[in-house]
Amino acid sequence: MSDLVRIEKAGLGYGGRSRGHAVLRDISLTIGIDERVGLIGETGSGKSTLARSLLGLTTVFSGSVRVDGTDLASLRGRTLRAFRRSGVVQYVYQDPLRSLDPDVEVSASIAEGLLIRAELSTDEVRQAVDDAIRLVGLDPSLRKRFPGELSGGQRQRIVLARALVLSPQLLILDEPVSALDASSRVQILDLLRLVADERRMSQLFISHDLGSVAGVTDRLIVLYRGEIVEDGPTAQVLEEPRHPYTKLLIESAPTLAKPGADRERRRELRVALESFTS
Template identity: 50%
Template structure:
């Protein structure tokens, strides 16, 4: 059962030296987080899904997490709510070490609704038989909130996401449009007045207008309620519209993080550069588009022979800038302006160097 995964964690290791400051100022603090799913057969941890991730989110801040499918974005969010097997590191939500919570404490922590996880697909995460009012009120009902107060808070939460509680409260999810369903999900997540909201690809199934609508709601919520928000998305441009900071994951490693505009406009890590170069834009005419740099990385012959080795930089196999020193995984070295990038050659001109690097053809 999923709730038991939290108990598999070894007692949290002594806090790494850098987490000294008081934690009450941070809604989420993740340090040295590693996650590995157990092997299907035999004992011990299997392949790592996340390795040594450090993150912080303060109240009222939006952190955007980007990366390709399988890069560990979802696992990161699930680890925070205790749905992924953490094998190392420390997770603190509003000052509480959630990795150390056991059975009853974990349940009480969950009932408090301090942290909320918003699933990607509302059709699957909302019970198809329950009405909107019941769905949104469920976290309160679980926590034992009185019926009258529950009704008021459900109406308030629905109102915040722009839904009319009287008109839609009695409907079931199948009777809502895609955008409305996602907003019901959001209402359910904020009804407990959380300190931290984790939204896993909340907009990937929505069209552009609905996507912007939901993202704007997240923006309003952090402003009005001071909730810290972690948004996972693969739509860089719309995410950039609301996120204060961006964290880029690649194969389970945090390869770059920093203020949104800086990270996306002047990437330090070659993978971030590849991401921003791949984002669709309007003004690129077809002839130019096809000459875009670094799309597919080196063709099989070009990648360094050591690129797949365990200690090597995770991006080396696709990186046109890979050199001999990339044989060791670089740490997340800090850069000016609260930025960090896990790259041996983090130059502000890396986008330009990418452009000049030998172009891969498929």
């Protein structure tokens, strides 16, 4: 598998190169094309910082952060904006309310990234927006609503639609299902698997909850106090955790199913649910 992301011995954090502070030191990792990776760690461990570095939003104090061959630390101002606009990396933020402008209706929010590219006609943009709304399981009639007129779960789906419409090569999902109820959670995780398969998209799932990402990822990376303490195939990390923190995470996720088993369980649940509602 070739790499879409390659972070080598990177020190990542905030502030100027001389006076700022590194949250993560000497971090190395890769994300393959098509690969689905889970990034786990306690609150404040630097998960979002690491993910934000993939959009050039943090300071790179040392080492390098490469996405699709581009060294992000070498980009400045205009070149950095061009990289972000290219849509190669899309970041679905933790807080859907903050990622949608309350005064912009849903259709315009979703269309924004497409309009910047400006190679589509008005009709094509409208069609793409409606397709994206349908893709995330909502009705296109919601297009005229404002974010404040949606439920939390609907908002989260709109934020996802806004990212998916740009067909990113890497989709970063920061606590993607924490605001959703159990059945919406299953739907969104299934949808993400579908788009990953259909569009050859890499996905980075960020969570403090091992149980919610183990079933949907090929590989797990565990961050602890600014260091990577685990990086391996999901099944292997679950079966032979190396670090005590990972062991603790596994212990404290009693419902943790082995990958694959999770899908089986969801299928059972869906069948049960269908017979319950029909």
